[in-house]
Amino acid sequence: MTMATVTVxxxxxxxxxxxxxxxLKEGHDVRITVRNKDKIEKYQYLxxxxxxxxxxxxxxxxxxxxxxSFDEAVQGAEVVIHTASPFLISSDNPEKDLIQPAKQGTRNxxxxxxxxxxxxxxxxxxxxxxxxxxxxxxxxxxxxxENDWNTTxxxxxxxxxxxxxxxxxxxxxxxKNQNQYDLVTINPSFIMGPTLSGRSDSTSxxxxxxxxxxxxxxxxxxxxxxxVDVRDVAKAHILAAFKxxxxxxxxxxxxxxxxxxxxxxxxxxxxxKYPLPKREVPKALIWLIAPSVGLTRKYVKxxxxxxxxxxxxxxxxxxxxxxxxxxxxxxxxxxxxxxxxLVK
Numbered sequence: 001m002t003m004a005t006v007t008v009x010x011x012x013x014x015x016x017x018x019x020x021x022x023x024l025k026e027g028h029d030v031r032i033t034v035r036n037k038d039k040i041e042k043y044q045y046l047x048x049x050x051x052x053x054x055x056x057x058x059x060x061x062x063x064x065x066x067x068x069s070f071d072e073a074v075q076g077a078e079v080v081i082h083t084a085s086p087f088l089i090s091s092d093n094p095e096k097d098l099i100q101p102a103k104q105g106t107r108n109x110x111x112x113x114x115x116x117x118x119x120x121x122x123x124x125x126x127x128x129x130x131x132x133x134x135x136x137x138x139x140x141x142x143x144x145x146e147n148d149w150n151t152t153x154x155x156x157x158x159x160x161x162x163x164x165x166x167x168x169x170x171x172x173x174x175x176k177n178q179n180q181y182d183l184v185t186i187n188p189s190f191i192m193g194p195t196l197s198g199r200s201d202s203t204s205x206x207x208x209x210x211x212x213x214x215x216x217x218x219x220x221x222x223x224x225x226x227x228v229d230v231r232d233v234a235k236a237h238i239l240a241a242f243k244x245x246x247x248x249x250x251x252x253x254x255x256x257x258x259x260x261x262x263x264x265x266x267x268x269x270x271x272x273k274y275p276l277p278k279r280e281v282p283k284a285l286i287w288l289i290a291p292s293v294g295l296t297r298k299y300v301k302x303x304x305x306x307x308x309x310x311x312x313x314x315x316x317x318x319x320x321x322x323x324x325x326x327x328x329x330x331x332x333x334x335x336x337x338x339x340x341x342l343v344k
Contacts, residue, residue, distance in 0.1 A: 005029040005118075006241065007077040009062065009070065009109055010084025012043050014195055014202040015125065018234035019081060020046055021196060024055035026238075033062035033073050033084065045197055064105030070112035078118055079241045082109045083125040085167060094159030102163035103170050110174045119181050123240045126168040126185040128226055128251060128310060129153070129161035134299075135224060135306035143309035146187070146249040157298055182247065184240040188233045189226025189253035189310060193329045194336035204230070205342065208333055211263060212343045214275035220259035221286040221304045228253045229329040232321070239319040246319060253310045254323040262330060269331045274343075 011032020050057040060073035133152035153162035315321040
């Protein structure tokens with residue numbers, strides 16, 4: 001692989017950390033953006049990776065909502081991997097917390113890219129939720145593919161999926177108006193697996209914390225979710241960055257499980273250690289109590305009990321992706337959380 005200068009936005013994020021680590025390991029010149037460069041403790045662990053591996057690391061300050069703030073970070077880079085976008089399941093102000101940062105942030109990054117003629121490829125971290133909004137939409141399909149788009153989410157219903165959909169659509173709209181760089185999007189399902197930072201401020205880590213600390217002990221709804229290992233998603237981004245033939249969108253996912261199946265995987269590998277759920281709560285009861293547990297009744301109606309499936313043929317054939325077993329992902333995640341003291 002030819003060594004390159006790669007800018008990774010949101011470089012200290014759960015996924016971005018793995019991308020940065022793997023790029024450094026391969027010997028690339030990696031630039032990351034952070035909100036506050038003075039908070040060295042937030043990215044010190046990445047500096048340690050630089051000492052271990054062949055690549056070099058540079059840190060730049062940038063703000064998703066500030067036009068021009070990514071200019072310096074992308075000047076001279078050949079590849080930009082844009083991962084920075086808030087991941088919140090719910091918010092009191094989705095327009096401010098989710099939609100503006102996702103859409104405006106994508107626009108600001110790509111505007112900076114257009115001022116940097118060296119950039120030939122942009123890889124955007126999108127999401128499976130830009131492909132589908134509610135599980136009920138599986139009706140009449142064998143699986144969701146890259147040809148599908150989320151057309152049902154709004155700022156009131158499923159605001160996070162709505163923010164990811166708008167951000168990806170904005171990117172494709174902007175790329176049509178230029179011929180300097182090409183765009184590839186990675187659309188992962190729910191990203192799980194170990195964190196490099198040791199922090200617990202990612203939705204993926206906090207979700208497993210809820211399982212391990214008894215948050216779901218009384219039971220879980222019958223909710224199906226696609227799962228993919230964070231290390232596989234990082235690999236997909238790097239393959240998309242450097243394979244000349246990579247194009248368009250790529251669904252990346254290991255498979256689909258229910259919340260109860262996640263609990264069974266953890267119980268099998270850590271028997272009797274955690275207060276895990278052992279039953280599924282009837283949909284009617286979940287619908288009734290939805291507001292008190294942070295869900296909307298419409299979300300329960302449109303998602304609980306509906307199977308989903310994702311077609312990953314394109315990522316396997318064109319990127320050469322292979323996927324870890326879901327069980328291995330959760331075992332490694334719980335092991336890491338124990339090791340870092342994120343769960344007792």
